[in-house]
Amino acid sequence: NAGVMQNPRHLVRRRGQEARLRCSPMKGHSHVYWYRQLPEEGLKFMVYLQKENIIDESGMPKERFSAEFPKEGPSILRIQQVVRGDSAAYFCASSPEGQGTGAYFGPGTRLTVT
C-alpha cells in the first residue's frame, strides 16, 4: 500500500508564474489536508478537502491560492502569480475519515520562487 505521494518534490518558479502541487492520498483515504511549513513557524493549516468538496479553507490566503480534490485524480494546490513569500515546503496529508483520526503525510513539495 503506497503512502501519500506528492509531486513534484521540488518546484522552482519565477515571480508571477503559476505553481501546481499534486497530492495522491493513500488508497482508501477520502480526506486530504494541505499545510505550509516555513522555517521557525511550524506547520500552518491551509485547507481540508473531501472528494469534490472543500470542508474547511480557513487557512488559505484569500487571493491567488486554490485547492481541489476531484472525484478522480490527485488533489491539486494551485498558486497563481507566485511571489517570493510563497517559498516554503507544502505538505499534504490524507486520512480515511474526517474527524477523530490522525493523518498520514506525504514527503512534501519544496517551492522556491526566484
Next chain:
Amino acid sequence: AQSVSQHNHHVILSEAASLELGCNYSYGGTVNLFWYVQYPGQHLQLLLKYFSGDPLVKGIKGFEAEFIKSKFSFNLRKPSVQWSDTAEYFCAVNTDKLIFGTGTRLQVFP
C-alpha cells in the same frame, strides 16, 4: 477556535538525558491528540496518539505522552534520549480538523 501551543522551541540535550516537551491546547470539547516527528530531510511520521481511555499513551521508540484534561496538556516524554532522536516534534489536535503546534526542535549531542 482550537489552537495548540508548544512552549519549547529549541531543546538541547546530551544522550541519556530525560526529555519532556510541553503541549497545551485550547478547546473545550472532546479532542484527539497526536505527536508527530520529522527527522531531518524527511516527512512527518506519527509518533503516538490519544483518542480515549488510559491517559498515558505509549508510542514508538520509547516515547510516551500523558493527557491531563484539567491542564489541557499532552506532554511528550522519553526517559533517556539518543542521538537519533534529533528531530522536530509537533503536537497536534483534531476536533473538526487537524491543527499543529509550531514544533520543538530537539538536538541530542553524543
